[in-house]
Amino acid sequence: MDLGDCYRLLGLRSGASFADIKASYRRLAQQYHPDINPSDTKAQDKFIALTEAYRFLLTVVPPEETAQKPKQTTTVNSENTQATRQEKAPTATVTQEKPPTSKPPNIAEIEQRLKWKTYEQLQRFLRERRFPQAIALAEALAARLPKDAEVRQWQAIAYQIWGRALINENQLLKARVYLKKALKTDPHNKALWEEVQRDFQKLEQIF
Incomplete structure (x- = not known):
């Protein structure tokens, strides 16, 4: 798998940023995760390929610079310093630093933690086939984060x-409702x- 294949597999153009690669992988991995598609071998193969492409790109695409900017300094020089002197007079530097303060949690950070904890719980419900609880949890999270x-x-x-699952339980009308949803x-x-189209085809064969 070359570099171009990795980008294409993740649905990205060559030269995409580290953040774009990470976001695209996270989105696709959730879609093809084996826990979500337990009996779909194509989805599992897709998940493996996505993961390999993602890991390869991480080795060649550097993350965005996260280093802190250097502290701003204010230099106070003597007005009478002679420009012709080879040795400059010592300068006094005043470092503008703020005293450490206890920063309250950011609202966005709290929302993100809630989001991913809810996602873990949602996966657990789906694995355990507790579908009503999973639906209720997903709908509650969507109501809280409607633009996500x-x-x-x-x-x-x-x-x-x-x-x-409702198709397999022969609850066909109810199954159709949730597939449309x-x-x-x-x-x-x-x-x-x-x-969903494959599921509808299965419904038509049963009816």
């Missing part, structure tokens, strides 16, 4: 997984759309 694309994706996947929640997700 990842949360909408998780909600749509939860709908689709429960819809598929999945498409409505995340209408631009091509992979989800393909999965």
Whole structure:
């Protein structure tokens, strides 16, 4: 797998930033994760390929610089210093530093921690086939973070997984409702759309 293949696999153009690579991998890995697609070998193969591409890109794409900027200093020079002297007079530097203060938690950070803890709980519910609890959890998180694309994706996947389970339980009308909800929640997700279409085809064969 060369560098170009890695970018294409993650749905990115060559030269994408470290942050873009990380965000794209996180989104796709959630979609193809084996816990979400326990019986789908194609999804599992896709997940493995995504992970290999991501790890390779991390070795060649440096992360954004996170080093702190140097402290600003104010130099106080004597006005009478002679420019012709070879040795300059000592200068006094005043470092502008703020005393350490206890910083309250950022609201965005709190929301992110809540988001990922909820995601872990959602995965647990889906693995344990506790679908009503999973749906309720996903809907509650979506109500709290209505503009978060990842949360909408998780909600749509939860709908689709429960819809598929309802087909196996022969609750066909209810299954159709939740499959439609999945498409409505995340209408631009091509992979989800393909999965739901296969589920609809299975429904048609049973009816």
